[in-house]
Amino acid sequence: MTRYLFLFLMVIGFLVGCSGGSDTMQKTDKLPGGKPKLVFEKEMYNFGDIKEGDVIGKYIHFRNDGNSPLVLNKVIASCGCIGVKYPEKPVRPGDTGKLEVIFDTNGFYGRQVKFLKIFSNDSSSTEKELMIYATVK
Numbered sequence: 001m002t003r004y005l006f007l008f009l010m011v012i013g014f015l016v017g018c019s020g021g022s023d024t025m026q027k028t029d030k031l032p033g034g035k036p037k038l039v040f041e042k043e044m045y046n047f048g049d050i051k052e053g054d055v056i057g058k059y060i061h062f063r064n065d066g067n068s069p070l071v072l073n074k075v076i077a078s079c080g081c082i083g084v085k086y087p088e089k090p091v092r093p094g095d096t097g098k099l100e101v102i103f104d105t106n107g108f109y110g111r112q113v114k115f116l117k118i119f120s121n122d123s124s125s126t127e128k129e130l131m132i133y134a135t136v137k
Contacts, residue, residue: 034068035123036093040130047134050105060099060130064091071121075099078115081108082132086118101132108136 040062050056064070069090077084083102091097101116116130 035066036064036068036070036091036121037066037124038070038072038118038120038122038128039063039065040128043129044131044133045101047103047132049135049137050103052109052136053106055102055104055106056134057100057102060101061096062091062098063096064093066123067093068123069093070097072097073119073121075119076117078117081105082114082116084116103132103134105134105136111135 040060045058045060047056047058069092071090072086075084075086081104083104085100087097099116099118103112103114105112112134114132116132118128118130119126120128122128
């Protein structure tokens with residue numbers, strides 16, 4: 001009898017341990033009233049005047065104004081010269097997060113305008129676009 005109880009508890013523990021990940025987040029998002037909301041301070045970011053060949057980085061801060069965890073699924077830059085790191089963990093309601101944006105100016109001159117497309121589980125819009133601009137001298 002003890003042997004079967006132990007086996008049963010192991011199976012339950014395995015099933016509970018394997019049920020995490022994005023499926024859990026999606027179920028949370030579907031709860032009544034559970035709506036994440038991605039909010040950026042602004043939609044355009046000026047990297048200023050930059051010397052050609054410099055690699056410049058900035059943080060772009062955001063917050064979750066919703067009442068359910070916010071998940072950034074992916075961020076796509078319009079150019080290979082832009083690198084982006086973003087939080088892999090959900091951002092809780094009321095909390096803030098940041099994108100680390102790195103611009104490699106090697107081979108660029110003049111006014112540069114680049115875009116970031118952010119895909120998330122925001123209940124009002126799953127895609128947001130930000131503009132990054134700079135003058136490379």
